[in-house]
Amino acid sequence: MSEPFLLGGREWRSRLIMGTGGFRSLEQLEAALVASATEIVTVALRRIDPDAGDASPLGVIDRLGLFVLPNTAGCYTAREAVRTAQLAREAFGTDWIKLEVIGDDRTLHPDPVELVAAADDLVGAGFTVLPYASDDPILARRLEGVGCAAVMPLGSPIGSGRGIDNPHNLALIVEEARVPVILDAGVGTASDAALAMELGCDGVLLASSVSRAEDPAAMADAMRKAVEAGHSARHAGRIPRRLHAEASTPAAGLPQLD
Amino acid sequence: MRVSVNGVDLEVATGSTVDVVVASLVEAPERGTAVALDGDVVPRSEWRTTTLAEGQCVEVLRAVQGG
Numbered sequence: 001m002s003e004p005f006l007l008g009g010r011e012w013r014s015r016l017i018m019g020t021g022g023f024r025s026l027e028q029l030e031a032a033l034v035a036s037a038t039e040i041v042t043v044a045l046r047r048i049d050p051d052a053g054d055a056s057p058l059g060v061i062d063r064l065g066l067f068v069l070p071n072t073a074g075c076y077t078a079r080e081a082v083r084t085a086q087l088a089r090e091a092f093g094t095d096w097i098k099l100e101v102i103g104d105d106r107t108l109h110p111d112p113v114e115l116v117a118a119a120d121d122l123v124g125a126g127f128t129v130l131p132y133a134s135d136d137p138i139l140a141r142r143l144e145g146v147g148c149a150a151v152m153p154l155g156s157p158i159g160s161g162r163g164i165d166n167p168h169n170l171a172l173i174v175e176e177a178r179v180p181v182i183l184d185a186g187v188g189t190a191s192d193a194a195l196a197m198e199l200g201c202d203g204v205l206l207a208s209s210v211s212r213a214e215d216p217a218a219m220a221d222a223m224r225k226a227v228e229a230g231h232s233a234r235h236a237g238r239i240p241r242r243l244h245a246e247a248s249t250p251a252a253g254l255p256q257l258d
Numbered sequence: 259m260r261v262s263v264n265g266v267d268l269e270v271a272t273g274s275t276v277d278v279v280v281a282s283l284v285e286a287p288e289r290g291t292a293v294a295l296d297g298d299v300v301p302r303s304e305w306r307t308t309t310l311a312e313g314q315c316v317e318v319l320r321a322v323q324g325g
Contacts, residue, residue, distance in 0.1 A: 019325035029323065044324025045292060047264040047317065048283045056321045058290045073324050086299045087319060091292035158325065185325075207325040 005202060007180050008096060008128040008149045014039045015197070016227045017069070017182065018220070019207025020057045022159075028216050030060045036210070036220035040067045042098050044074070045087055069130070071098040076111065078118035085122050097122060098152075098205075099131040108158040108185075112139045116146060123147035132184050135169040137176060144179050151177055152184035152205060155196065159208045161188030164195055174200035190219075190226035197230025198238075259312040270310065277305040279316050290321030 004011040018038040023029040070088030075081040103111035135153040156162035183196035184205040213219035294317040
């Protein structure tokens with residue numbers, strides 16, 4: 001892609017951020033990350049369980065030289081999320097945080113009040129805050145106002161694969177934002193990622209649509225192309241929608257054949 | 259004395275430090291390991307010098323796959 005993607009004061013080549021959740025094996029994770037050409041990947045923090053025996057994804061991520069973006073998944077309060085971010089900073093040596101503060105486990109929608117409070121705290125503590133948000137233009141404005149490095153509205157609920165429920169809200173967020181807008185959550189297939197970019201998003205963050213696909217690496221490849229295609233289309237200046245047809249072949253010079 | 263480690267009550271010697279508890283869970287803590295003591299981060303450089311007190315809650319965390 002031509003112009004670079006500026007996020008958190010750094011330049012990136014890829015506009016696709018990959019979550020690492022839901023893969024059936026580390027081999028599948030690695031193949032998908034390679035196919036996606038992503039540069040930034042999310043990880044979570046959970047209790048060490050000596051009996052679990054599952055390997056950390058960090059081996060794959062470090063081998064591929066990718067940037068680790070820890071998340072605060074599973075936090076319900078600003079206090080929990082801030083503490084998780086502080087632990088992540090210690091664990092990964094990064095002050096970047098994908099801030100998630102959810103309201104309930106049925107919708108996994110953000111709790112906007114707690115989210116803004118946590119974002120405000122973390123920005124004050126020197127974090128580069130990337131908040132998972134509702135598709136609410138006013139919330140996006142608030143998050144930008146407290147100093148978030150991006151806003152990351154959902155397209156539809158996490159893991160739902162429903163795509164972008166409200167493209168109008170997403171367009172409103174894009175119109176006003178002065179920080180990057182990254183679609184986070186809801187992508188089901190490549191056209192959803194392309195649509196997000198066509199609506200003017202600067203990037204897409206997805207996990208389930210790739211990790212739970214039948215062939216994760218093939219879907220990761222599709223997502224890479226979709227993000228690039230959508231971004232190119234956005235900047236190519238699409239034709240206006242019309243109610244009626246407009247012929248592209250000239251009417252002039254038609255022979256009389258009847 | 260008793261402390262809670264990742265949600266499990268454990269009997270540890272009085273004066274035990276954080277690194278002892280970490281070692282009981284994982285032999286060689288890799289990158290991506292973090293410890294909270296009653297909710298506050300204990301930097302890795304302080305695991306050996308941070309003494310636990312009766313009833314404290316230790317969380318030992320590591321990187322996992324996540325969205």
